[in-house]
Amino acid sequence: MSETATITIEGKEFVYPVIHGTEGEKAIDLRKLRGDSGYITYDDGYGNTGSCLSEITFINGEVGILRHRGIPIEELAENASFLNTAFLVIYGHLPGKEEYETFSNSIGSNASVPGDFSHHFSGFPNDAHPMAVLSAMLNAIGCYHGKLTSNNREQELEHFYKAASLLISKVRTIAAMTYRMRKDLPFVEPREDLGYVENFLHMMFHGEKEDYQPSAEEAHALDLFLLLHADHEQNCSTSTVRMVSSGGANLFASVSSGVSALWGPLHGGANTAVVKMLQSIHDSGDDGSQFIEAAKSGKARLMGFGHRVYKNYDPRAKILGGAAEKLMANMGHSDPLLDIARHLEKAALEDEYFIQRKLYPNVDFYSGLILKAIGIPVEMFTVMFAIGRMPGWIANWHELATTSSRIHRPRQIYTGKTDQHYVPVKDR
Ligand code: CMC
DSSP states (O other): OOEEEEEEETTEEEEEEEEEEETTOOEOOTTTTTHHOOOOOOOGTTTOOOOOOOOOOOEEEETTTETTTEHHHHHHHHHHHHHHHHHHHHSSOOOOOHHHHHHHHHHHHHHHHSSGGGGGGGGTTOOHHHHHHHHHHHHHTTTTGGGSSSSOOHHHHHHHHHHHHHHHHHHHHHHHHHHHHHHHHOOOOOOTTTOOHHHHHHHHBBBTTTTTOOOOOHHHHHHHHHHTTTSSSSSSHHHHHHHHHHHHOOOHHHHHHHHHHHHHHTTHHHHHHHHHHHHHHHHTTTOSSSHHHHHHTTTTOOTBOOSSSSSOOOOOHHOOOOOHHHHHHHHHHHOOOHHHHHHHHHHHTTSSHHTTTTTTTTTTHHHHHHHHTTTOOGGGHHHHHHHHHHHHHHHHHHHHTTOOOOOOOOOOOOOOOOOOOOGGGGGG
């Protein structure tokens, strides 16, 4: 007999099925609770709510495990590229040689934007935030591809491969165009002969930096950065993408909302906040010790630390910390902010406040230092996160679109006034 859980409410027993994930995760299937008993579950921030069944990414935050389609992130970081990982996350298996070539050619050939698309950029003030521009432009580019944005699921799924390649490719073109727009520089055409990361850096910096040519180390570090951001199960932006998609919205609209969700400093915006924090610690002459005290007293927040799911090291932070050091050593470049970050990490890991709350460095703690070393300005950091996260959003949109999910529609507990009457303005 399958396992069940019994809930007693007002003396009455209700029996519900227990679900087990393939990694031993356990859940009580409470979908019928309200209909049976009139009660709902209350779970502010969804820390205890499984919103879906998913086969894409597994995290065990207690011990610091992250796997995509079963493959540990450490093995992907060591052996795979961002595009390999993107294919794995979206299509469920590592690409064979031919599959990889088709995928990467499709991404390479989809990099340019329609001629009149650039006009949209002139509608923004030059100092518009790059995340606002990116979110708007992902919807805008969808308008040029009617079959991919018809809000007809069957048709969109038929063209899914095209839509996925197009988004992975064009998100990087749009990001580079946004950077150029902000600097009042002419846009740079993509080059099909360049790799994914090299083409992005070309569209960003060509002509701005004389004879610009990224080093192999820079290209590798950026590829690794993107790979490590490829997916992270039901975080704020990915669950937003699924939420929007559950109403039937197309992939472009759904990932555009993912960009907005990612923007905030508690989510993707943390990578910007970390470097700003490190810079201000540096400028104040502190080595990080005073800042740690401020974080413990609640006067400041140690950005890049803590995670809803990881109660141990975020494995991505470990990889990125090492990569930041290696990149700077290779470039013969030292950054005092890296020393401050290492000092903060050490001090926090030895401090009772952080130990008790199980606060460890997360993916954003070192990632900004890598981007900074490559020459990417701080206001573009969260856009870089969005480029990396695109495969995860796409995979989750597809998973939802191909399973029998209902429209996402949480309940609430109403705590406002009851039964008021309208009072005409003259009597107020
Ligand atoms: N610095 C100082 N104290 C912290 C921090 C921090 N970074 N993070 C959590 N705490 C404390 C918090 O004050 C609370 O203490 P107390 O129990 O005394 O009230 C306790 O730890 C639990 O924190 P919480 O805010 O309830 O935890 P949460 O799961 O709701 O929030 C978080 C997770 C990531 C939003 C939070 O840790 C945070 O704000 N971190 C800094 C921002 C950051 O780095 N965000 C990037 C997350 S990883 C990438 C991504 O997914 O986007």
